[in-house]
Amino acid sequence: MANVIETRGLVKRYGDLTAVDNVNITVPEGTFFGLLGPNGAGKTTTLEMIEGIRQPDSGEALVLGQKVWPRNRALLPNIGVQLQASSFFERLSVEEQLRCFADLYAVDHSRIDAMIEMVGLQEKRKTRTEDLSGGQAQRLSIACSLIHDPQVVFLDEPTAALDPQARRNLWDVLRRINDEGRTVVLTTHYMDEAEILCDEIAIIDHGKILTTDTPRNLITGLGAAYRILVTEGALSAEEARGIPTVESAQATDGTLAITTHDPSPVLTALAERDALQGLQVTGATLEDVFLTLTGREYRA
Structure with missing residues (x-):
């Protein structure tokens, strides 16, 4: 499989702090890839540089063979991004929210029904976003990131602060996204989530990648x-x-x-x-x- 994502010596500094320190990652096509680390380890900063949201101090990131920085607008139709904190347009229903995102990407409105069904919000399509539960809002956020049918999806802690039932329901959505052939990159603090969902995992701490392997190989290699x-x-x-x-x-x-x-x-x-x-x-x-x-x- 071709590598959909490659980073080469990514570095990001904030004053004396090196938040990301020479990070090299490769993600093959169709992989469900997890980036794990403690608070402040550099996960989100790394993800933002790969997404083209944040400029690296040195090194480069490539998605689908193209450099993401300087900001590469040609990549935007091919990537979907769900940030840690999701914000919606005020006073709009689920359906109206998705219609706005579809219009931003010049996508036919026929995609809206498919997205609502995928994330299980059929009964909430007329509900305003401010009246959704945490799990429902997270599912809507994922639907918004998928409305334009991207090849690569970035999810930054999508299940944070959700109750166990909402987390499990969202896992089903994430599996379906990957099963449809999309490459998925996930950051999470939940080890069980990463172990169940991810094909490959990189663990980062103090801005450095400590190891990269399949969950099973990492566990077996521990020798416990x-x-x-x-x-x-x-x-x-x-x-x-x-x-x-x-x-x-x-x-x-x-x-x-x-x-x-x-x-x-x-x-x-x-x-x-x-x-x-x-x-x-x-x-x-x-x-x-x-x-x-x-x-x-x-x-x-």
């Missing part, structure tokens, strides 16, 4: 142990320690916790002893990778 929990009774902690590959076993409050890097022999042994009651198996997650790379200190 599995934790197996069963109800205490059929097997004691001492007996569990005698099972091959078990590294530790401890019983607490009626639960036996077993740690191992190779769970298969342990699960087989537990099954042979009829000791699978209350079984839970957990491994490392993308959040573990994120914390290992970026640390646990508080960020402003």
Whole structure:
């Protein structure tokens, strides 16, 4: 696949602060790409330079093989952008809002119905935007960014401050956007969201890209142990320690916790002893990778 997005040595400084420090990213066509990092890591600044909103101090960004800066208006029909904070025209309904965006891009109004259906706002089409819930407003914002059928879509924390149900509903919309062949670039603070949605992830901190890989490879590369929990009774902690590959076993409050890097022999042994009651198996997650790379200190 061709690379739809490429950055080469992107740098952005604000006085003595280097917000983005020699960032190199490639995003193949059709990829759902996640850019993750703590607060102030440089995610939004990087995204804005790729979108052509902010001028880099050095380096360059290319989208669809074209330089985005100086501001490349020829790219605008091919990219859709949803910013962190979305603003709508006042006192307009969902349908009227989309009509305005369609007119800005000289798009036929037949697209409006398709966008309303895609984001599940059929029952809200006559509702003013100020009367929408947070999740509904986010879905409308995404519809506005897609009204002109762009090839590349940029989403900056689209599910921030949404409740779990609204987040899950929005995930379905984001999957559909990508399934239709669009390249999607997402920034988010939610590790489960990135792990589920993204084909590839870059983790950035202090303006530098720390690693780039698939979520599965990042998790596997961490080499973290599995934790197996069963109800205490059929097997004691001492007996569990005698099972091959078990590294530790401890019983607490009626639960036996077993740690191992190779769970298969342990699960087989537990099954042979009829000791699978209350079984839970957990491994490392993308959040573990994120914390290992970026640390646990508080960020402003």
